[in-house]
Structure formats: C-alpha cells, structure tokens
Amino acid sequence: MNLHEYQGKQILSSFGVRIQRGIVAQNPTEAVAAAKKLTEETGTGWHVIKAQIHAGGRGKGGGVKLAKNLQEVESLAGQIIGMDLITPQTPPEGKKVNQVLIAEDVYYPGDSEPEEYYMSVLLNRATGRNMIMYSTEGGMDIETVAEETPHLIFTEEIDPATGILPFQARKVAFNLGLSGAAFKEMVKFVTALYTAYAKSDSSLFEINPVLKTSDDKIMAVDAKVTLDDNALYRHKDYMEMRDEREENPTEVEAKKSGLNYVDLDGNVGCMVNGAGLAMATMDLIKQAGGEPANFLDVGGTADAKRVEEAFRLILKDDNVEAILVNIFGGIVRCDRVAQGIVDAYKNMGDEIKVPIIVRLQGTNADIAKELIDSSGLNVESAVEFKEAADKVQKVLS
Ligand code: GDP
Numbered sequence: 001m002n003l004h005e006y007q008g009k010q011i012l013s014s015f016g017v018r019i020q021r022g023i024v025a026q027n028p029t030e031a032v033a034a035a036k037k038l039t040e041e042t043g044t045g046w047h048v049i050k051a052q053i054h055a056g057g058r059g060k061g062g063g064v065k066l067a068k069n070l071q072e073v074e075s076l077a078g079q080i081i082g083m084d085l086i087t088p089q090t091p092p093e094g095k096k097v098n099q100v101l102i103a104e105d106v107y108y109p110g111d112s113e114p115e116e117y118y119m120s121v122l123l124n125r126a127t128g129r130n131m132i133m134y135s136t137e138g139g140m141d142i143e144t145v146a147e148e149t150p151h152l153i154f155t156e157e158i159d160p161a162t163g164i165l166p167f168q169a170r171k172v173a174f175n176l177g178l179s180g181a182a183f184k185e186m187v188k189f190v191t192a193l194y195t196a197y198a199k200s201d202s203s204l205f206e207i208n209p210v211l212k213t214s215d216d217k218i219m220a221v222d223a224k225v226t227l228d229d230n231a232l233y234r235h236k237d238y239m240e241m242r243d244e245r246e247e248n249p250t251e252v253e254a255k256k257s258g259l260n261y262v263d264l265d266g267n268v269g270c271m272v273n274g275a276g277l278a279m280a281t282m283d284l285i286k287q288a289g290g291e292p293a294n295f296l297d298v299g300g301t302a303d304a305k306r307v308e309e310a311f312r313l314i315l316k317d318d319n320v321e322a323i324l325v326n327i328f329g330g331i332v333r334c335d336r337v338a339q340g341i342v343d344a345y346k347n348m349g350d351e352i353k354v355p356i357i358v359r360l361q362g363t364n365a366d367i368a369k370e371l372i373d374s375s376g377l378n379v380e381s382a383v384e385f386k387e388a389a390d391k392v393q394k395v396l397s
C-alpha cells in the first residue's frame with residue numbers, strides 16, 4: 001500500500017525522524033489556516049504548497065510551489081488542488097490532485113547552497129536483508145544518478161535480526177562527507193529512519209531529498225512510503241491511511257468482492273482460480289498471440305455470483321476481445337462452475353459481447369463440458385491447454 005507524502009512523514013516523525021513540518025489541506029481556506037498555524041508553531045514566513053498524489057516528480061510537473069505570503073498560499077493552493085498533475089511517474093493524462101500539504105519553508109533565504117542527499121531503505125531480495133541506499137546527489141532523479149554517476153551511490157546492508165549498528169550509521173554519515181554537528185545529526189537520522197522502516201513493516205522508504213540546513217539540521221523534505229500489505233493487520237492505524245482515490249477503481253472494486261485482480265493492457269480477459277494457474281494462463285494467452293487484459297484469481301468459490309462479478313470486472317475494460325476461463329475443479333466441482341458460468345451469462349444477457357472460451361479440468365469435468373456445450377450460448381469449451389490456446393487464437397484472428 002502506497003502512502004501520501006504527508007502520511008509517510010507522520011510515520012517518520014512518530015519514530016523520531018526529523019521532518020519538514022506541514023499540515024494537509026483540502027481547499028484554499030484550509031490552506032491559509034494551515035499556513036497561519038505553521039507560522040505560529042515554527043516561525044516560518046514562507047510556505048511550500050505540495051500536491052499530494054501517489055507519484056513522484058511533482059516538483060517538475062508544477063505540483064510544488066513556494067508561497068511568500070498568505071495571498072500566495074491561497075492562490076497557489078487553489079491552482080494546485082483540482083489540477084491534473086502530469087509528472088514522469090503519472091499516467092500520460094496525469095493524476096487529479098485532491099489535497100495539498102502546506103509545509104514550512106526549510107530552504108532558508110540567504111542559504112546559498114543547502115545540501116541535498118538521497119536516501120532509501122528497501123528489501124534486498126537477493127540477500128534477504130534490508131538495504132540503505134544513499135547518495136550525495138539528492139533532489140535529482142536517482143535513476144539518472146545510477147546511470148550517469150553510479151559511483152556516487154552507496155549501499156549499506158542491514159541484518160534484520162540486529163537492526164542498524166552504530167558503525168553502519170557512522171559510515172553513512174562519513175560517506176556523505178559530513179563532519180561535526182551534521183555528522184552526529186545524520187547518525188541519529190539514519191538510525192531513526194531504519195528503525196521506522198523496520199517497525200512500520202514497510203517495503204520501501206524513499207527520502208529525496210534529505211536536507212542539511214545551514215544550521216546543521218538533517219531532515220526529510222520528501223517521503224515516499226510503501227507499506228507491506230501482508231503486515232497491515234498489525235497496524236490498524238495505518239490501514240486508515242489507504243486513499244482509494246489514488247488506486248485503480250476496478251482493482252478497488254475487485255478487492256471488495258474478494259477477488260484478486262490486477263489490471264493489464266492486453267485484449268484477452270482471464271478468469272482463473274489459483275495464482276499459479278493464472279500465471280500459466282497468461283503465458284498461454286501470449287503464446288496464442290494475444291495479450292492478457294488482466295490477472296484474475298477468483299479463488300476457491302467459483303459460484304454463479306462470483307463468476308458474474310468477475311465477468312463484470314473483466315468487461316469494464318473496452319480492450320477485451322475474448323475471455324478465457326481456466327478453472328481447475330479440485331475442491332470446487334467443475335459442473336458447479338459451469339452452471340455458474342451459464343447462469344451468470346443468462347443473467348447478464350447482452351452485456352457480454354465477446355466470445356468466451358472455457359476450460360474446466362478436474363472433478364466432474366465431463367458433466368461441465370456437456371453443460372457448456374448444450375447451453376446454446378456463445379461459449380466454447382476446451383479440454384486441453386493447447387486446445388484452449390488454439391481457440392483463443394481463432395477468435396482473435
Ligand atoms: P517531488 O518532486 O515529488 O520529488 O517532491 P519533493 O517533495 O521532493 O519536492 C520537490 C522539490 O521542491 C525539492 O527537491 C526541493 O528542491 C523543493 N522544495 C521542497 N521543500 C522546499 C522548501 O521548503 N523550500 C524551497 N525553497 N524548496 C523546497
């Protein structure tokens with residue numbers, strides 16, 4: 001689950017990581033109130049208005065603006081809220097901005113060169129350890145740094161059993177070229193950051209930039225946080241941070257029906273039970289010259305209601321030219337599933353405009369095939385994997 005910058009910063013702050021402080025606002029009036037409150041709390045005169053969307057590169061797209069007085073806070077918040085923000089990380093049409101973070105300006109006027117660093121914490125799957133990746137080249141696209149100046153990116157592997165050790169935190173501060181008070185601040189910062197990552201069960205923290213102010217404070221100016229969905233049950237308070245407006249609407253709907261659905265770009269919809277079979281079916285579709293339009297695991301209970309929900313989800317996608325149903329009847333009987341398909345089809349009437357190829361294998365597969373074949377509907381049955389692929393190929397050509 002991805003979080004907004006302001007939510008990520010809340011988590012960081014709760015573990016003692018210094019952050020650029022801010023207050024989220026839904027409209028220009030709230031933005032002005034937030035700015036006043038921040039001035040009272042921090043003494044800041046200027047504010048940064050930051051679009052809150054689940055994508056980075058907002059600065060480049062015009063989603064991060066500096067306001068030098070309350071009028072500017074109001075007008076900039078009005079401009080940014082409601083805009084379709086286009087960044088290198090959004091879809092081409094952009095993402096609608098629903099809220100902004102009003103943040104204290106931490107780039108002090110007269111501070112000719114504030115230092116910006118890059119820092120992320122992530123899981124290194126190859127070693128089974130966590131990894132801190134960091135660089136002196138903050139504020140820029142880390143992919144570009146990796147391509148052009150890879151020697152400026154450092155990594156530190158952390159054993160999850162021990163957590164970050166003091167010498168490792170000092171190494172990070174040293175490699176970033178720090179000394180004196182800033183060195184000590186960085187040691188504190190990176191230690192707290194790693195602890196926050198581990199304790200929040202995150203799978204990614206990306207802080208770009210980490211800022212060193214001219215008075216040697218180290219703080220997170222940005223925060224991209226991805227929480228591990230499988231550990232969310234341990235964090236009821238984080239669960240509430242989900243912003244469904246940022247997610248794919250079909251995927252949100254699928255989740256509510258208990259279906260495992262991932263939207264893809266292809267032309268063949270698939271309905272499968274079990275993730276492994278779903279992956280194999282996607283390969284099959286590719287071999288037949290098609291492209292999967294989705295990944296869909298209907299799980300163990302493929303009754304008429306579920307099948308109908310699954311059909312509806314798949315058919316929301318206008319690119320779908322055919323549907324391949326590939327279900328193994330182990331616990332669920334094939335004839336039940338076949339009946340479900342026939343009932344769902346009849347229920348949906350002319351909503352289904354594309355051919356359906358059904359492969360049911362396992363318990364009562366023969367009865368299932370007969371049910372499908374005698375239904376009189378635009379549904380074709382297949383027994384073998386290859387046969388299913390050929391039938392998909394035929395309807396696509
Ligand atoms: P991103 O573009 O989505 O990565 O958003 P960031 O939160 O990283 O902000 C983009 C850029 O805005 C940063 O790299 C900074 O250069 C700038 N910025 C952020 N906070 C401040 C601030 O307090 N004052 C000023 N002057 N610039 C800021």
Ligand code: MN
Pocket residue numbers: 056057208209222
């Ligand atoms: Mn950033």
